[in-house]
Amino acid sequence: MTSLYEEIADGPGEGVPVRRVMITVNGERRTADVEPRLLLAHLLRQGLKLTGTHTGCDTSNCGACTVLFDGKPIKSCTMLAAQADGHEVTTIEGLASASELHPIQEGFKDEHGLQCGFCTPGMMLAAKALLDENPDPDEDEVRWALSGNLCRCTGYQNIVKSVLWAAKKMHADTPADGN
Amino acid sequence: MTQALDEIKIGGMGASRRRVEDNRFIRGRGNYIDDIVLPGMLHMEILRSPMAHARIRSIDTSKAWDIPGVRLVLTGEMMAARNLAWMPTLSYDTQAVLATDKVRFQGQEVACVIADDPYIAKDGCDAIVVDYEPLPVIVNPTQALATDAPVIRDDKVNQHDNVAFDWEVGDKEGTDRAFEQAHLVSKIKLHYPRSHPSPLECCGSIADFDRATSKLTVYMTSQAPHIVRAAVAMVAELPEHMIRIVSPDLGGGFGNKVPIYPGYVMSILASILTERPVKWIEDRSGNLISTGFGRDVYLDGELALREDGKILAVRMKTTSDHGAFFADAQPSKFKIGLMHSAFACYDIPYAHLSARGVYTTKAPGGVAYRCSFRVTEAMFFQERMVQAAADDLGMDQAEFRRINFVRDDDFPHRTPYGFLTDSGQYAKCLDVGLEAIGYAEFLKEKEEARKRGRLLGIGISTMTEPLGAGNSREYDILGIKMFDSAELRVHMTGKAILRTGAMNQGQGHQTTWAQIVAHELGLPADDITVEEGDTDTAPFGMGTYASRSTPVAGAAVSMVSRKVKAKARKLAAHLLEVSEEDIEWELGRFYVRSARDRGVSIQECAMAAYSNMPDGLEPGLEANAYYDPPNLTWPFGCYIATVEVDPVTGVWDVLRVVAVDDCGVRINPMIVEGQIMGGLTEAYAMANMQFITFDAEGNCVGSNFMDYLIPSAWETPGYELHEVVTPCPHHPIGAKGVGECATVGGPAAFVNAVIDALKGTGVRNIDMPLLPDRVYEALTQKHDVSGAPPVRTDN
Numbered sequence: 012m013t014s015l016y017e018e019i020a021d022g023p024g025e026g027v028p029v030r031r032v033m034i035t036v037n038g039e040r041r042t043a044d045v046e047p048r049l050l051l052a053h054l055l056r057q058g059l060k061l062t063g064t065h066t067g068c069d070t071s072n073c074g075a076c077t078v079l080f081d082g083k084p085i086k087s088c089t090m091l092a093a094q095a096d097g098h099e100v101t102t103i104e105g106l107a108s109a110s111e112l113h114p115i116q117e118g119f120k121d122e123h124g125l126q127c128g129f130c131t132p133g134m135m136l137a138a139k140a141l142l143d144e145n146p147d148p149d150e151d152e153v154r155w156a157l158s159g160n161l162c163r164c165t166g167y168q169n170i171v172k173s174v175l176w177a178a179k180k181m182h183a184d185t186p187a188d189g190n
Numbered sequence: 191m192t193q194a195l196d197e198i199k200i201g202g203m204g205a206s207r208r209r210v211e212d213n214r215f216i217r218g219r220g221n222y223i224d225d226i227v228l229p230g231m232l233h234m235e236i237l238r239s240p241m242a243h244a245r246i247r248s249i250d251t252s253k254a255w256d257i258p259g260v261r262l263v264l265t266g267e268m269m270a271a272r273n274l275a276w277m278p279t280l281s282y283d284t285q286a287v288l289a290t291d292k293v294r295f296q297g298q299e300v301a302c303v304i305a306d307d308p309y310i311a312k313d314g315c316d317a318i319v320v321d322y323e324p325l326p327v328i329v330n331p332t333q334a335l336a337t338d339a340p341v342i343r344d345d346k347v348n349q350h351d352n353v354a355f356d357w358e359v360g361d362k363e364g365t366d367r368a369f370e371q372a373h374l375v376s377k378i379k380l381h382y383p384r385s386h387p388s389p390l391e392c393c394g395s396i397a398d399f400d401r402a403t404s405k406l407t408v409y410m411t412s413q414a415p416h417i418v419r420a421a422v423a424m425v426a427e428l429p430e431h432m433i434r435i436v437s438p439d440l441g442g443g444f445g446n447k448v449p450i451y452p453g454y455v456m457s458i459l460a461s462i463l464t465e466r467p468v469k470w471i472e473d474r475s476g477n478l479i480s481t482g483f484g485r486d487v488y489l490d491g492e493l494a495l496r497e498d499g500k501i502l503a504v505r506m507k508t509t510s511d512h513g514a515f516f517a518d519a520q521p522s523k524f525k526i527g528l529m530h531s532a533f534a535c536y537d538i539p540y541a542h543l544s545a546r547g548v549y550t551t552k553a554p555g556g557v558a559y560r561c562s563f564r565v566t567e568a569m570f571f572q573e574r575m576v577q578a579a580a581d582d583l584g585m586d587q588a589e590f591r592r593i594n595f596v597r598d599d600d601f602p603h604r605t606p607y608g609f610l611t612d613s614g615q616y617a618k619c620l621d622v623g624l625e626a627i628g629y630a631e632f633l634k635e636k637e638e639a640r641k642r643g644r645l646l647g648i649g650i651s652t653m654t655e656p657l658g659a660g661n662s663r664e665y666d667i668l669g670i671k672m673f674d675s676a677e678l679r680v681h682m683t684g685k686a687i688l689r690t691g692a693m694n695q696g697q698g699h700q701t702t703w704a705q706i707v708a709h710e711l712g713l714p715a716d717d718i719t720v721e722e723g724d725t726d727t728a729p730f731g732m733g734t735y736a737s738r739s740t741p742v743a744g745a746a747v748s749m750v751s752r753k754v755k756a757k758a759r760k761l762a763a764h765l766l767e768v769s770e771e772d773i774e775w776e777l778g779r780f781y782v783r784s785a786r787d788r789g790v791s792i793q794e795c796a797m798a799a800y801s802n803m804p805d806g807l808e809p810g811l812e813a814n815a816y817y818d819p820p821n822l823t824w825p826f827g828c829y830i831a832t833v834e835v836d837p838v839t840g841v842w843d844v845l846r847v848v849a850v851d852d853c854g855v856r857i858n859p860m861i862v863e864g865q866i867m868g869g870l871t872e873a874y875a876m877a878n879m880q881f882i883t884f885d886a887e888g889n890c891v892g893s894n895f896m897d898y899l900i901p902s903a904w905e906t907p908g909y910e911l912h913e914v915v916t917p918c919p920h921h922p923i924g925a926k927g928v929g930e931c932a933t934v935g936g937p938a939a940f941v942n943a944v945i946d947a948l949k950g951t952g953v954r955n956i957d958m959p960l961l962p963d964r965v966y967e968a969l970t971q972k973h974d975v976s977g978a979p980p981v982r983t984d985n
Contacts, residue, residue, distance in 0.1 A: 048309065062225040063218015065441070067390045068474040072895035075390055103218030116216040120208055123864050127696030128215030129222065129390040129441030158904035161895070163390050163442050164696045165864060166871035167903040 032096040036061070037105030045092045052076045054092035055102055063103035063132045067161070074160030077133030078102050084140040086159075103132035106139065114180040115139055115173070124173030126164030134160045138174045146185075147178060195778040201715030202708040202777075203923065206860035209701045210720075211439075211694075220439045223394040223411050228467040231396065232261055234457055235311035236476060237301040237318050239293035242329075242888020243342070243551040244322035246292055246300070253317040254303055259310040261464055263318070264456060265301045266290035276345075277425055277455055280417075280448075280667055281525075283354070283516035284346070285554060287452040292325065294342055294514030295553045296890050297479030299452045304460045304468055327551050327888035328352065329979045331488060331509045334548040342514060342549045352549040354516045357525035360542035360607050365494075368503030368540045372494035376579035381957045382567045383881040383977050384486035384511070384552075386898065387559040389695070391441020392477040395454045396469045397461035406461075407434045410454055413447045413693050414733025419725045420670060421450055426458065437723035443695035444872075445557040448519040448735050449482045478898055479890045482519065483882060484559025486511040486552075487526075487567045488978070491575045494540075499585050501594050503540035504533050504606055506571065510547045510556065518556035519735070520563050521665045521672065527564025528656055530607035532572040535616055535654040535826065536594040541606030551888050560872055560933040562657050562736035569653040573938030577649070577945065578954055587942070588624055591652055592617055611824045613916045614654055614852065622912050623650070623828040623850040632832060645835040646845075647947025651938035652829075656822035657927025658741020667732070671818070674738070675729035676746035678707065678754050679812035682800040684793030687719045688750075691731010692743035694722055697929060698861045699739065703747050705857050706923065710751030711758075711792050712778020729814055737927030740857065741918075746817035748922035753813035758795040761811075764804040765790045823918045823926035825853040829870070829939040835947040840966030842944050844874070844907035849936075852914040853928035854921065865929045867909050873936020875901050877944075879959050886980040 029044045036059060043058050055061045055078070066088045067075035076088040079101035087100075106113045115135045118124065125131040134157060141148060141156035148156070153174045154167070162170060201207040214220050251263040266288035269275040276284045289300050303314030328334045328342065334352040343349045369375060395410035406428055412418050415435040423430040440447060453470045460468040472481070487510045494503040508526055512518065520527040526545035533541060558564065580590035595616040596603045603611045627648070636646040662671035675691040688703055704718035722728055731743060755775070762780035763770040766788060774783045781789030790798075799811035832845040849866055856862045872880075879899035882892035892898035917924030937958065944960050945953065953968045957977030964975045 046309070053308075056224070057227075061218070062222075063220075065222070065391070066224075067392070067441075068895040070474065070894050070896055073390060073474075073900075107217060112216065119216050120212040123209070123860050125212060125215055126698070126864060126868065127389070127391070127440060127442040128211065128220050131215050132218045135216070154903040154906075158902040161390065161900050161902060163388065163444065163872075163900070164868045166867035166869075166909065167906045168867050168909055169864060171903060 030093050032093055034095045035099040037101055043092070047091065047093050049092045050088055051090040051092045051095050052087040055087060061102045061104050065129055065132065067129065072161065074133045074137060075130050077136045077160060079136055079140060082140070082143065084137045101136070103136060106135060114177040114184070118173040118177035118180065122169050122173040122176050124165065124170045130160060130162045134162065134170060138177065141174070142178055142181065146181060150175070194776060195712050197709060197777055200708050200712065201705055203705055203855070203857055205705060205858065207701055207705060207715060207858055209698050211698065211700045222391055222439050222441050223396065223409060224471050226396055226409050226438060228396060228398055231467040231469050232304050232306060232464060233308040233311045234302055234304045234460055234468050234470040235308060235315050236299050236453055237315040238476065238480065239289065239296060239298040239300050241293055241322050241324060242296045242327045243325040244293050245325060246289060247321040247323055249301060250319040251301060254314040257310060257314050257317060259306040260303055260314045261306070262304040262460055263301060263314065264288060264460065269459065272459065274455060274459060277450065279515055279517040281516045281518040281520060285515040285517050287455045291345060295551050296888055297476065297553055299480070302456045304464060327886070329550055329552060329884040329886065329888055331511055331548045334550050342551055354512050354547035354549055355525045356546050358542070358544040359530045361540050362542045364540040365503045365505055365542040369494040369505065372502055373497040374495045374582060376493045376495060376575070376582040378491050378575055378578045378955060380489045380491065380571055380574055380955060381976065381978050382485040382487045382570055383958055384883065385484050385559060385876055385880055386478055386882050387444035387446035387484060387557065388478060388898065388900065389442025389444055389446055392472040392474055393447060393451060393453065393481055394471040395457045396467055397457040398467040399461040399465065401465050405432050405434065406458065407436065408454070408458060409436045409438055411440055411447045412437045413440070413443045413695060413735050415693060415723055415725050416691060416730050417667060417670065417733060418450055422458070435725045437693050440695035445484060445519070445559045445561065445735055446482050447695065448557055449517055451481055474895060475893050478882065479893045480553050482517065482555035482557030483553060484557055484561065485567055489571045491571055493575055493579045495579055495583060499583055499590050499593050501536060501538045504538055506532065506543045508543065508545045510545065511550050511552065512547050512556050513550055513552040513554040515554035516547065517554035519558060521659060521667060522669065523664060524563065527558065528562060529564045529568045531565050531605070531609055531656045532568035534605040534609055534611055535596060535652060537596045537600065538606040543607065552884060558736050560869065560930045562655060562659070562930060565655045566934045569655060569934045570938050572653060573651040574941065577942045587650055588620060588629060591650065592620060609656060610821060611654060612821060612919050614824060614826045615914055615916050616652065616826055619826055619828040619850045619852055619914050620652055622914060623830045623848050626848045626910060626912055627830045627832065627846060643837065645837055645947040646832065647835065647943040647945070648830065648832045649939045649942030649946055650830050651935045651942060653935045654824045654826045655931065655934050657737035657825060657930065658819055658823045659736055659738055660742070660819055661821060662818045670732070672732050673816055673818040674731040674742035674746050675814065675816045676743060676750040677729045677814040678750045680754060680796045682797050684713060684796045685717045686713060687721065688747065689721045689728045690743045690747060691729050691733070692722055692739045693734045695734060697734065697739060697865070698858065702857045702861060706744060706747045707751050709923065710748055711755055713792060737929045740925050741823045741921060741927045742817055742819055744925060745819060745922050746815045749817055750813050750815035753815060754811060757811060757813070758792055760807055761795040761798045761803065762790050765794060765798055820920045823854065823921060825851065825926040825928055825931050827851050827931040827935040829932065829935050831939040831943045833940070833943040833947060835944060835965060837969060840962035840969060842960065842965060846910065847907050848910045848912065849932060850912040850914060851928060851931055852916050853931065854916060854918040854926035855924035857925060862928055863911055866911055866932045869930060869932030870909050870936050871901060871906050872933045874907060874940060877937045877940035877958055877960060879961070881959050883981045884979040891981055
């Protein structure tokens with residue numbers, strides 16, 4: 012069991028209400044005792060040590076904290092951990108398999124779609140949500156799908172190219188007959 | 191015959207090498223400040239002032255202490271008892287760490303709480319009761335300089351007004367004479383609004399004072415860790431060797447992470463007092479309302495013009511708003527940064543600049559936001575003045591620039607304010623840009639569109655800017671000279687580790703520094719590890735800002751590689767059994783001049799350095815280099831934007847953006863282009879939407895990302911990039927800085943384009959950002975629109 016308080020000797024303060032949640036994170040079922048006010052982003056980062064999910068603005072604007080929630084992109088800095096009880100969450104750590112990168116990750120590297128790297132995990136998960144729904148987007152569709160994720164470094168042009176690169180790669184990897 | 195090495199294949203100069211750092215970032219395995227967890231770590235939160243200017247009557251922290259899990263509550267009084275209530279700024283002023291007497295801006299640090307968990311620390315802040323007595327608020331220089339204005343900095347002896355400094359540079363008499371002879375004097379008033387670098391990662395620190403060893407380790411978001419170590423040694427009176435500053439991966443910087451903030455200092459004291467590591471992670475609001483902003487400068491600009499369009503002289507009067515503390519991060523000698531680099535690309539005999547800095551009850555800062563010390567303001571003012579002058583003369587804006595450019599054969603050239611520029615092909619860059627955008631065709635299209643009621647405009651911005659401070663003769667921060675450093679150690683199997691005094695925050699140093707070593711030594715870039723940011727291991731350097739990494743630290747990487755090569759040559763002579771004079775070098779290999787086939791690779795030399803060195807030669811293959819540049823580097827940029835303004839709404843859309851950058855030799859073209867596109871986006875942001883302003887009560891408008899608008903992928907235009915290469919004559923590999931050029935030169939291109947679209951209305955200026963309501967007001971009321979605070983908040 013994972014508790015947010017596992018590394019703090021004192022544990023939760025006396026009288027602090029605690030709620031047990033069960034969340035499937037990157038395919039693994041995790042259990043945690045959380046305060047009702049604990050944000051999902053903080054559970055992922057501090058409780059589950061999945062620090063690839065970043066927080067950049069606290070107000071749902073920047074999207075650095077984007078994770079997939081039952082396959083849909085959400086901003087984990089403005090969702091309570093308790094709200095995730097019984098749901099599936101995918102973080103950046105769940106995007107690649109142990110040996111192989113996801114085409115989106117390859118695309119970001121190949122097209123120089125990142126600089127400081129802080130927005131990158133959220134940006135890639137938003138891109139994954141797009142490509143899951145629309146495997147062959149045009150530039151405008153990519154720009155619109157990523158409009159909830161801010162980047163201060165790249166100017167987006169290479170991010171868009173990265174996503175289009177990934178779409179092409181995924182298309183090429185899919186057998187033409189659909190089997 | 192040995193095959194010569196292909197430099198591109200080994201990831202040398204000119205290779206668009208994919209980035210090494212990406213391997214961790216794309217997996218979510220970066221190591222940013224908030225990712226670091228130390229055993230027993232406590233968490234700190236800051237209580238900030240809700241008022242812009244108020245006397246603190248009392249602070250009651252008792253309820254905070256009562257919360258279970260709260261370990262420490264610090265107030266200004268407690269800091270003062272340890273002589274830490276105030277700290278020096280990088281500009282020879284002082285700044286409150288925690289307020290003692292009064293608060294001087296909204297968001298100022300009033301107290302902090304250290305607790306087991308960040309949520310508890312926040313609870314602690316909520317439980318503190320502060321009794322404030324409101325004082326008059328000052329949000330612009332006019333209010334600050336009024337005769338009856340209250341003195342904001344009454345903490346300072348001999349400060350009887352709100353003037354932070356008066357400073358001037360240039361030839362006043364010569365300029366005055368030239369103005370008397372002018373055919374026409376073109377005048378314009380401009381405001382470069384306050385903006386915030388807001389890297390996506392906010393600031394933070396983890397201070398870890400070890401009582402057993404007396405060593406203080408601070409992990410922190412600093413673009414200049416060595417400067418921090420020096421400052422901590424001076425302020426905290428800790429011995430310098432007992433201070434270790436570590437900058438981990440930085441989620442962007444853009445100048446915001448140069449200054450030393452109160453939060454860092456508090457976390458250090460808290461760790462000393464609690465004897466546990468203390469982590470402080472700033473929230474976005476704290477970042478926007480309290481840390482280093484950029485710009486906030488007003489200009490009265492005048493150009494003396496000859497009838498044929500030659501500029502005879504420039505007169506600039508700037509008034510800069512520094513907020514409550516003069517906490518600029520500028521070289522010591524230059525109070526308004528390098529504002530006097532304005533007009534460096536134009537051949538003008540006389541210029542004079544007078545600059546006044548004022549205190550207001552706003553956040554302190556004045557950092558170089560993606561900018562080499564106020565050159566962003568300088569070049570914006572320059573290019574807006576140039577456009578206004580061309581319009582006043584009725585001249586074509588491209589032609590006006592062309593006839594005033596410094597010519598290619600006029601280098602070295604003394605600029606009107608006294609800098610020495612050394613290289614460039616300004617007219618060629620302009621031609622490439624005009625050709626790319628289809629200038630003549632667009633002008634026709636514009637006229638046609640105008641007949642149908644559509645408002646098209648084209649804006650040009652051309653500039654050369656000084657990047658890469660020092661030299662050390664003229665540039666220092668707090669007396670520390672601005673040079674930089676590199677240290678290269680080649681292991682016996684020919685692999686190597688390189689450390690520099692710079693500090694990456696997205697520029698890709700891990701990738702590009704190795705490319706410079708590959709270029710100099712022929713070691714494959716993949717065989718070189720690059721490390722920065724740990725003051726216990728990296729050589730002393732001034733850090734990364736002001737586009738100084740490649741011009742200074744990058745040069746040091748070249749020089750250190752050459753030192754290693756010089757030693758490798760001795761080893762090669764030994765291995766080849768000839769004298770050093772008989773040896774030649776080609777990439778990665780020494781050979782005997784008379785027998786090209788007889789050679790040894792750099793890797794074989796490395797092995798010999800540890801296993802087969804000649805008698806009398808010191809073992810090992812490593813060196814360090816401190817590089818003091820002879821001059822700044824002077825890249826040139828030509829940015830052209832076309833826009834369409836909607837006369838019904840005042841909304842303007844970007845049609846095309848063409849950028850022509852001459853940054854000398856490009857180490858990694860892919861990374862250079864990434865820097866240019868990022869820079870253009872910040873330029874577009876500032877021209878279009880991004881600014882921080884204040885209402886009449888001193889409330890910060892723009893204190894979160896709902897109010898502080900940053901363009902997303904949807905709004906951001908696409909870019910067309912072009913290059914011209916004029917190598918820097920003094921840089922060892924001919925490179926110039928580039929990271930900031932587009933941010934510096936870009937904004938004027940967008941503004942000039944919108945003003946061009948409004949031609950005929952009599953509108954000379956709309957202050958940035960060109961929000962639809964401002965454009966609409968200008969268009970319908972046919973007058974200029976000022977953006978100076980206070981803003982109206984009644985609607």
